[in-house]
Amino acid sequence: MITAVLDAGVPVGWVTGDEVYGADSGLRDDLEHQRIGYVLAVGCDRRVHVNDGRTLVRVDGLADRIPATEWQLHNCGPGAEGPRDYLWVWITSSPR
Known part of the structure; x- marks a missing residue:
């Protein structure tokens, strides 16, 4: 869902997510590549x-x-x- 929002060009200053999102290394890589701050829970x-x-x-x-x-x-x-x-x-x- 977060990637779909980013791909749609919705302006985003930062992202938060639960442990499911925190386990997704691809999402973290995408956010860092796009220079978007994030706080994602991890196990x-x-x-x-x-x-x-x-x-x-x-x-x-x-x-x-x-x-x-x-x-x-x-x-x-x-x-x-x-x-x-x-x-x-x-x-x-x-x-x-």
Whole structure:
């Protein structure tokens, strides 16, 4: 669906998606090629390369390696059970 929107020429500033979209390496490649920002969920057992590709780690263990001072709290709007506050941190990784 996301690719169809991009192929149709709909102006897009950024994309979000659940774990199904996050598992699609072709989609990530397309978004990066078109210079479109994205946040895609991935399974906790997904492995990514960090440290300029030198280290392969599971994403669920990666969070533990990031100092607490690096995390930023952001509100994503109201939810059914109150505010949706999430901790975010920016890292550079490669899923390959």
